[in-house]
Amino acid sequence: MRKQIVAGNWKMHGTLDEVRLLADQLHAAAFHLQHHQEIVICPPFVYLMLLRERFLDRKEFHIGAQNCYTEPSGAFTGEIAAPMLSSIGVEYVIIGHSERRQYFHETHDMLAKKINIALQSGLKPIFCCGEPLDIRRQQAQNAYVEKQLQESLFHLSEEQLRQIVIAYEPVWAIGTGVNATAQQAQDMHAFIRNLIANRYHAGIADDITILYGGSVKASNAAELFACPDVDGGLVGGASLKAEEFIRIVESLAVKQSNH
């Protein structure tokens, strides 16, 4: 049965006091998750240890980083290496977020290296893909996402690919308040699953968790999560508001297994 996840990407938000308050509010919430469902919190690097320790007694919570460097160690001032993250109990790492691609010029090739080092370090990458608005307007989103997967993921062995979570995040839906419709999300998720089935085989395609990201809110989560190929969400802005995020997690809790 494939895993279903609600992940909160806090991006570059929150002072220590704000993060402590948010963590306390989430920690106090009672979730009724099924055994194949998880919550992943991805705070800025400086709060990873704090959150890991805060949620040690809440097994449904897992901790993820928002990025890692391509190399395992070395003279790379200001960077954070994947083995450092796993050494402090971080389990997931977001790789290839569109903000990293756009503002930090991360290429397919760099992302493939980050995926490799993350896997070697025992981290589970959450690999982000998704097209910008002009590509969607040309109806060229499938070819665009296919290339992202081909260039940064499809060199992996089947065993390695099984460690990956994919997040489809159309750039035009991120932080805009305009989410993809449930049909748009379902179509792309089914397309991605089909790509995996063609490159590998149907069994593994069925097992890979594919999250939707882009303006997920308490008000639209249930409809998006109801899609058969949507296995949860990667949530930005709404993950910073405890009540909103808790309601999004509750929308996942009631989702039936797809598999």
Ligand SMILES: O=C(CO)COP(=O)(O)O
């Ligand atoms: O980028 C995102 C998650 O990684 C989505 O951000 P928003 O939920 O704020 O649109």
